[in-house]
Amino acid sequence: MNSVAALEKILYIEDEPDIRLVAEIALRQVGQLDVVTCASGEEGLAVIHEVMPQLIILDVMMPGMDGPQILSKLRAMPEFMLTPVIFITAKVQPDEVEQFKQLGAVDVITKPFNPMTLAQDVRAIWATCHE
Amino acid sequence: MDSQLLELQKEYVASLPARLVPVMASWQCCVDSNYAADLLQEVYRAVHAIAGTSSMLNVTPVNELSNKAQELIHGLMAADDMDAERLLDLGKTLKTLESVILAGKVKAPPINLHG
Numbered sequence: 369m370n371s372v373a374a375l376e377k378i379l380y381i382e383d384e385p386d387i388r389l390v391a392e393i394a395l396r397q398v399g400q401l402d403v404v405t406c407a408s409g410e411e412g413l414a415v416i417h418e419v420m421p422q423l424i425i426l427d428v429m430m431p432g433m434d435g436p437q438i439l440s441k442l443r444a445m446p447e448f449m450l451t452p453v454i455f456i457t458a459k460v461q462p463d464e465v466e467q468f469k470q471l472g473a474v475d476v477i478t479k480p481f482n483p484m485t486l487a488q489d490v491r492a493i494w495a496t497c498h499e
Numbered sequence: 500m501d502s503q504l505l506e507l508q509k510e511y512v513a514s515l516p517a518r519l520v521p522v523m524a525s526w527q528c529c530v531d532s533n534y535a536a537d538l539l540q541e542v543y544r545a546v547h548a549i550a551g552t553s554s555m556l557n558v559t560p561v562n563e564l565s566n567k568a569q570e571l572i573h574g575l576m577a578a579d580d581m582d583a584e585r586l587l588d589l590g591k592t593l594k595t596l597e598s599v600i601l602a603g604k605v606k607a608p609p610i611n612l613h614g
Contacts, residue, residue: 386511386552393503429547458551458569480554483504483610 372498375491377402379421381412381438382456383430390483391425399487409433413441416448423494424448425477428457428468436471443472452497454490456481501609508556508607515561515600521545526593534581543572546593558607564596 378401382388388405395403404419406412409432412424424442426435433441435455442448452474460468465476475493477486522545529538550565552558571589575581599605 384548384552386507387555389507390504390555429544431544458547458554458566479551480557 372495373422375401375422375494377404377419377421378423378425378490379404379406379412379416379419380425381406381409381430381435382425382427383407384427387427387479391481391486394481394483394486395490398484399490401487401490409435409438409441412438416442416445420447421451423490424451424453425456425490426453426473428455436468439472452494454493504556504610508558508610511552511556512558512605512607515549515558515605518549519597519600522549522593523597526590530590534586536576539572539575543569543576546572549596556607557610558605560599561596561605564592564599568592568596 378395380388380391380395380403382391382405385407388407392403392405395401404415404421406415408430409426426438428435435457439453439455442451442453453472454475454477455468455473456477456479457468458479460476460478468476474497477489481489522542525538525541525545529535529542532538546565546568550562550569553562553565568589571585571592575585575589578585
């Protein structure tokens with residue numbers, strides 16, 4: 369049986385400050401995860417080598433670089449080529465979920481997410497990445 | 500956590516008039532341009548910001564109206580031409596959103612954390 373490394377460190381990029389705050393509460397306080405949040409792709413890419421996250425959560429629609437553009441940049445970096453990326457977005461159609469997965473996202477979480485279960489959901493996705 | 504979210508919800512509701520400004524400004528630019536597609540995309544981005552956070556913080560009917568506006572814009576952008584009826588509906592929806600927010604009577608039921 370393969371042992372899965374515990375998920376501890378997450379980078380979450382989201383332009384909406386209130387959603388960032390809810391996610392911080394959900395991941396940090398409820399989920400006991402070490403989470404670093406950034407307001408833009410530019411900011412996230414600037415700190416990513418310092419943070420060295422095990423998993424990255426990206427809002428899909430943001431001003432400047434959007435989630436798919438950030439993912440594309442990450443995949444060009446050898447250190448983050450294989451880092452699991454979850455997209456987070458408002459209501460999506462099933463075909464859009466497939467499109468996001470084809471871009472390289474491991475899964476999609478829809479807003480509004482439940483702050484009580486967000487960390488649990490993220491950990492479940494993390495586990496599936498290591499099956 | 501409940502008290503933190505309640506406080507965040509209150510602050511968000513209080514900030515809605517300011518958050519509405521870019522929505523209505525981008526819509527006015529779009530109308531003035533005779534509904535240029537790139538300006539409609541700007542309206543979408545502005546409405547999307549309100550839709551995302553209002554859904555997260557359970558701020559109804561702001562969430563319902565902003566979602567409706569998003570869907571209308573999505574339909575307009577997907578079509579080959581600007582459907583007059585849909586544009587009219589979008590204008591009315593945004594006007595209603597503005598009225599609801601500026602009336603200062605936005606209801607925000609407590610966030611149900613336990614499903």
